[in-house]
Amino acid sequence: MANVVLKTDKLGIDFGGLSAVSDFSLTVHEKEIAGLIGPNGAGKTTLFNLLTNVYTPTRGSIELAGKPTHGKSTAQLNHMGIARTFQNIRLFKDLTVLENVLVGLDRKIRYSLPTAIAHLPAFFRQEKLARERALELLSIFHMEGMANDKAGSLPYGAQRRLEIVRALATDPCILLLDEPAAGMNPSETAELMENIRKIRDTFGIAILLIEHDMKLVMGICENITVMSFGKVIARGTPEEIRTNPVVIEAYLGKKEGK
Ligand SMILES: Nc1ncnc2c1ncn2[C@@H]1O[C@H](COP(=O)(O)OP(=O)(O)O)[C@@H](O)[C@H]1O
């Protein structure tokens, strides 16, 4: 059995009277592509906010590679190996594509100003290495040619891909993707699906994917967890989920309008 990368135990958070996530237990293994689906408002993004300590859990615990994440900052958790993208794209739109990736790499490639001045060649070496690494990462999505374009000027699909590259630059052991195919056309979605697999294989990392595009989710996830109203209502293989009456009902919206 592969090592456990992420484990949550009875995780929960309340916003006022609303229990946005409750009793959420999940285990993700090394190199696993796990899916998280559910109707709008089910608590999926909130779960990502809990996993990255954007929100402090009201109940329960999280372990990243066997270490409790309680009390860590989002940046510290990133160092510990958890990286994410956002449902609404967050890029430095006025920086270039390359610079956006360098921001992610900066966590890994260290130099201080005194070092830079005293050892200029070393500084330039690191700088050069960082640029080479950034271009290499961009090449996953064939985006090297856009390196000097402003991030904000890219087409929507390319901005989504850039966000993934920037997250990868931080060298995570698990990557959380929040609706990466949102707003993409069918061919971009199909390409993304191949690329998510490629990322897992190339980097040997685990991926936890929130996605509405069922073809994408069913096509690449090995295990799927279904949430509704903050709770896990089903989990299983794509085949098990596809045919689960509880899931079908949640989606057809007897209780849920959206
Ligand atoms: N910061 C917050 N304050 C109050 N309610 C919130 C907050 N964040 C999310 N919620 C509520 O939690 C529920 C789950 O939202 P969300 O996690 O965004 O759902 P999903 O990503 O599954 O569509 C919603 O009812 C939402 O309004």
Ligand SMILES: [Mg+2]
């Ligand atoms: Mg969401």
